[in-house]
Amino acid sequence: MALKHEPTAPYHSAQDALRVLEWVARHSAGVTDTVLSRRTGLDAERLTALLRMLRREGYVEQITDGAWVTGDALRRLTSAHGRERALREKIQHVLDRLRDSVGAAVYMSRYVDGEVRITQYAAGPATPAVNEWVDFRCSAHATAVGKSLLTQLDPGARRDHLSRHRMARLTSHTITSDKLLLSRLAAQPPTAPVLDLQEYAVGTVCAAVPVTAGASVGCLAVSLPVERAYRLRQAADTLHRSAAPVLLSLAL
Structure with a gap:
């Protein structure tokens, strides 16, 4: 399966956070903000924001002299035993908070x-x-989740998926033309949410944002009743801003 990688802001945040964690892990006795800034090349403002996120997620802890050490969440996710359970619990915690x-x-x-x-x-x-x-597996053409995942594949992989799943009309809003859908997927900006405006189910709207780490294609999505559709864009923006912790947990 070929991927169409186009970096987004959460992706860059996760990459920067990984660099910070790498240097924290190298200093078992603790490392200061000054040393981290010098080693990572991140300015003080950027580093402070990343450390705040990493501490909130349990990846780092601050000891009495203000230095940073690895946190329990990082140790669990990088352990040889129980990583899958730790990853599932970590992602569930982020989803509950969102x-x-x-x-x-x-x-x-x-x-x-x-x-x-x-x-x-x-x-x-x-x-x-x-x-x-x-079944969501058969309705990628009609859901925000499915369309977000398809945008992250290359054109050949998209066509292969659609060839295996008939594009059934689920509502009056459902796109059933593979040519039209493929055109829209190709034009989808990587940082913009993919929307489902009553395409899968009458009365429901959804939005999804990409969460891709390495060879893993994923997305975060949100659903709302149609009478609250006015909140969809704002909810999608919140998901996009909050994707970095999920990306980071998948990359560790």
């Missing part, structure tokens, strides 16, 4: 073995998940 922040159901999806999979989600009584009335 659900509460945007006031909507939030999803993590991956493209695995040529199929769309919702791997984790966070929902609740006030933020219900989308009713999967048609």
Whole structure:
């Protein structure tokens, strides 16, 4: 499967954060902000923002003299034992926080073995998940999740996916022309959210943003009832700004 990599702001944040973590890990007794700035080449403002995020996520801790050491979350994610469980718990924690922040159901999806999979989600009584009335694996053409994942593949891989899944009309808004869909996917800016405006289910709108680390294609998505569609762009922007911790956990 070939990928179409186009770096986004969260991707760059994750890369910078990895550089910071690399130098923190090299100094078991602790490393200061000054040394980190010199070693990573990051200015003080950028470094402070990254360290704030890394401390919030449990990747680093600050000891009594102000120096930084590795945190428990980093040790768990880089351990030879229990990494998959630690990764799942970490992503679930981020999804739960995002659900509460945007006031909507939030999803993590991956493209695995040529199929769309919702791997984790966070929902609740006030933020219900989308009713999967048609298997998400068969409806990538109609969902924000599916279209976001397809945009991250090369044109050949997109056509291969659509050749294996008939583009059924699920609502009056569903795109059923592979030519039209492929054209829209090719024109999709990497930093803009992919939208589903009642294409999968009447009464529901969704947005998805890419989360790609290495050979892993993924996305974060949010769903809202159509009467709250006016909040969709803002919710998608929040997902985009919050994607770095997910990217970082996948890359470790």
